Amino acid sequence: MESDKVVEVAGLHQRYGDFEAVRGVSFEVSAGEVFALLGTNGAGKTTTMETVEGFRPAHAGTVRVLGRDPHRERRRIGGQMGVMLQESGLFPELTVAETLDLWCDLIPGARPRDRLLERVGLAGQAAVRARQLSGGQKRRLELALAIAGRPRVLFLDEPTTGMDPQSRRATWQIIRDLAAEGAGVLLTTHYLEEAEQLADRLAIMHRGRVELSGTVAQVLAGSGDRISFRVPAQVAVAELPRLGGDPPRITATGGGPAATYTLPGPLLQQSLRELLNWAADRRLELAGLQVRSASLEDVFLRIAGRPAAEEARR
Missing domain, CATH: 3.40.50.300 (P-loop containing nucleotide triphosphate hydrolases)
Structure with a gap:
């Protein structure tokens, strides 16, 4: 055949x-x-x-x-x-x-x-x-x-x-x-x-x-979903909650620091609920709140950013 x-x-x-x-x-x-x-x-x-x-x-x-x-x-x-x-x-x-x-x-x-x-x-x-x-x-x-x-x-x-x-x-x-x-x-x-x-x-x-x-x-599949928002001015980065057991990644933006959580799919809904409850308890507004699935761009950028030293060990 x-x-x-x-x-x-x-x-x-x-x-x-x-x-x-x-x-x-x-x-x-x-x-x-x-x-x-x-x-x-x-x-x-x-x-x-x-x-x-x-x-x-x-x-x-x-x-x-x-x-x-x-x-x-x-x-x-x-x-x-x-x-x-x-x-x-x-x-x-x-x-x-x-x-x-x-x-x-x-x-x-x-x-x-x-x-x-x-x-x-x-x-x-x-x-x-x-x-x-x-x-x-x-x-x-x-x-x-x-x-x-x-x-x-x-x-x-x-x-x-x-x-x-x-x-x-x-x-x-x-x-x-x-x-x-x-x-x-x-x-x-x-x-x-x-x-x-x-x-x-x-x-x-x-x-x-x-x-x-x-x-x-x-x-x-292995890249995880994303939750991101601008960190409120009155909140120290160390005070941000751990979602899925991990702290957020902090990046600088024109509007101030932004927090991004990367989460496995099954944890997304639960983690989002925890974040919103955390913000409600503190009467905080999470400006720029975004929830999105992983994209091919995320995967590509992760691979592109892999250090040459890591490649040399493979």
């Missing part, structure tokens, strides 16, 4: 001279799945993507796309892959329609040009030269080129950079539709909301390693 894994990465290592940029990265992407590869600056995310896309060989470990080595066997699988790079080389003097016509002539069984234009929202720009497009429109044209060949696996590197919110959400729907049609999608993004909205699963890289992976719910 044919595997539904369209991307398989196991123990990938990549080096630049003595510097090891990727250190034992492993993940898989299935057909019909959107997998987000996230990373801090310098995490090795771009190097990993370039390797999986077949632009460089692996120094160690294995990489398979549609069951084949994407670097050595690129000709055998290239027609089944769609790649949207961070910066693609459009011909500035060609119109949008001419760009797609040129590309589709090279691809057997390509989607009809007019349907591609409609799908990416560029039907009204068919006669516009590429150099006259906005940044977001160029990204939509590059997406059209990536999906022209009905790919089984799609690599999207920062696909919505430069797009306005409306275009970004329209692009999200295109990506969802492509996955629903059976394509496996591996994307990178700096927009964490984008990963939360799109990804069936994700991995977060830092200093060349995958630090966390799983569904969004699994990644957020």
